[in-house]
Amino acid sequence: MxxxxxxxxxxxxxxxxxxxxxxxxxxxxxxxxxxxxxxxxxxxxxxxxxxxxxxxxxxxxxxxxxxxxxxxxxxxxxxxxxxxxxxxxxxxxxxxxxxxxxxxxxxxxxxxxxxxPKKFPLKTNEEIEKRIHYYVKDPQDFAHQKVGVFGGGDSALDWAIEIASQPAAKIKLVHRRNEFRGLESSVTKLKSLKNVEIKTPYLPKSIEIRDNQLNISLKKIGSNAITDEQFDQIIVGYGFxxxxxxxxxxxxxxxxxxxxxxxxxxxxxxxxxxxxxxxxxxxxxxxxxxxxxxxxxxxxxxxxxxxxxxxxxxxxxxx
Ligand SMILES: Cc1cc2nc3c(=O)[nH]c(=O)nc-3n(C[C@H](O)[C@H](O)[C@H](O)COP(=O)(O)OP(=O)(O)OC[C@H]3O[C@@H](n4cnc5c(N)ncnc54)[C@H](O)[C@@H]3O)c2cc1C
CATH class of the missing domain: 3.50.50.60 (FAD/NAD(P)-binding domain)
Known part of the structure; x- marks a missing residue:
């Protein structure tokens, strides 16, 4: 003891x-x-x-x-x-x-x-889990990476802004609604950044590793359109x-x-x-x-x- x-x-x-x-x-x-x-x-x-x-x-x-x-x-x-x-x-x-x-x-x-953390709601495996993050320890870890940030609250918006300031980082912010729950000033800032693309209203439907990247199928809400996006890593900001x-x-x-x-x-x-x-x-x-x-x-x-x-x-x- x-x-x-x-x-x-x-x-x-x-x-x-x-x-x-x-x-x-x-x-x-x-x-x-x-x-x-x-x-x-x-x-x-x-x-x-x-x-x-x-x-x-x-x-x-x-x-x-x-x-x-x-x-x-x-x-x-x-x-x-x-x-x-x-x-x-x-x-x-x-x-x-x-x-x-x-x-x-x-x-x-x-x-x-x-x-x-509220988990990413898709079937994953150990290899995929290694590329899914539920909080950002050090934004520098995401330099030179294609990063998907999922969520519409303050944490997701803040993480996207911080990671976007890293060298050669490319961000796609994916949210299921057109409106964000986080601060309007953060949304405005993100819209002004050249290396950030905002994808709304989309829901992730499936995830797999393809060509050493995460391939995530996104369904546009209100339509049957499915698009595939590739990321090195994703950050899930669905809350805790x-x-x-x-x-x-x-x-x-x-x-x-x-x-x-x-x-x-x-x-x-x-x-x-x-x-x-x-x-x-x-x-x-x-x-x-x-x-x-x-x-x-x-x-x-x-x-x-x-x-x-x-x-x-x-x-x-x-x-
Ligand atoms: C968006 C937001 C903005 C805020 N802004 C401010 C501000 O500007 N100024 C200010 O003063 N306050 C602010 N606050 C409030 C402030 O964050 C809290 O008052 C403060 O975090 C409380 O600290 P704490 O250590 O008591 O609890 P917490 O910060 O909640 O930490 C509790 C810790 O206990 C751990 N824990 C829980 N249960 C167990 C268990 N059974 N075993 C082991 N570990 C356990 C948790 O994992 C956690 O790490 C803000 C809060 C929010 C949500």
Whole structure:
């Protein structure tokens, strides 16, 4: 059994900052995320948007904020990714997570739940799957490629814009309606780019590998016309499902699927805390900066409980 002072469940912006603050106070911390990528909503849903309300940054791109938080945290925190936490069992004064990790305190930072992408709705195989992406880790990976972007929301539009700025990239944006759900300014920008073609209203009907390319048959909605398009890779921006089912099993009190917390961010189970978008209390707003403050309250409370004999240093300038 691996032992830690603290487990943080969820490596979104709030969980990542919490790991850094826990380290400042000397807590040996492990952090879990259900995805292979850290960063939660900013990384998955709006990586290329500017955030204007993070304290001390007049503007920062969402993916840059996550990189900064992650770079700080990975120097001292144990990361377990691709691991949706399923079970938290209480055992004496400790908690056992998924039978493998024994921790003294738990902080739940699972946001709106663990994300899984809505899949491309066609029969595929392993070779095809390697060329289908559900989020963009690094736009440079798509330089010199013919890329299909499927979807009509903000993520699909943002990804198309970012990839279009890569050298020799050619984009086809395929959506089943003529109208897009994302920002009109993004649609206008895409229409102005020479290496972007917008194909609406089309639905993908079949996919196969032909001549080392993805060959996708597209059906024009409202007609029987089928056209074949060839891509090196495709990005599917059909959105994400957020699943909060495990939180319900952990025994914490919920109000409308969110965790009820005290002013010290503790749940009804002593030793289990919750911070960020997964929590609810009167007046709460879903903002990253607020989640950072909640992390500071939770860690300070944990330090006082785990080490009552220590004089707690509140300010980092004095640590
Ligand atoms: C389009 C959009 C724009 C926004 N713009 C702003 C803005 O400008 N400023 C601002 O402050 N806020 C903004 N927000 C809100 C902000 O993104 C959220 O408040 C913030 O992401 C909450 O952070 P979090 O860490 O609590 O949760 P999340 O970001 O939701 O991260 C939770 C993490 O927990 C993981 N997880 C969930 N369940 C499990 C499990 N069982 N086991 C392991 N891991 C799990 C998930 O995979 C995820 O990585 C915006 C949100 C959206 C959707």
């Amino acid at each position: 691996k032992k830690f002072d603290l487990a943080i469940i969820g490596a979104g912006p709030v969980g990542l900052f919490c790991a850094n603050f826990a380290h400042l106070h000397g807590l040996n911390t492990i952090i879990f995320d259900s995805l292979a990528e850290v960063g939660g909503q900013p990384k998955l849903l709006y990586p290329f948007k500017e955030i204007l309300d993070i304290p001390a940054y007049s503007s920062i791109l969402a993916h840059e904020l996550i990189t900064k938080l992650q770079n700080d945290a990975r120097q001292h925190t144990t990361f377990v990714l691709n691991h949706p936490v399923r079970a938290i069992e209480q055992s004496n004064n400790e908690f056992v997570i998924d039978d493998d990790y024994s921790v003294r305190s738990v902080i739940i930072a699972t946001g709106t739940g663990f994300f899984s 499902r957020a699943n909060n089912q495990f939180v319900k099993k952990w025994g914490v009190n919920l109000v409308n699927n969110q965790i009820e917390v005290s002013r010290s961010m503790e749940t009804n189970i002593p030793g289990i805390y919750a911070i960020g978008d997964v929590t609810t209390y009167s007046g709460r707003v879903p903002l990253i900066g607020l989640g950072f403050g909640e992390a500071q309250i939770a860690i300070t409370t944990i330090m006082r409980k785990l080490f009552p004999e220590k004089t707690l240093t509140i300010h980092s300038t004095s640590i």
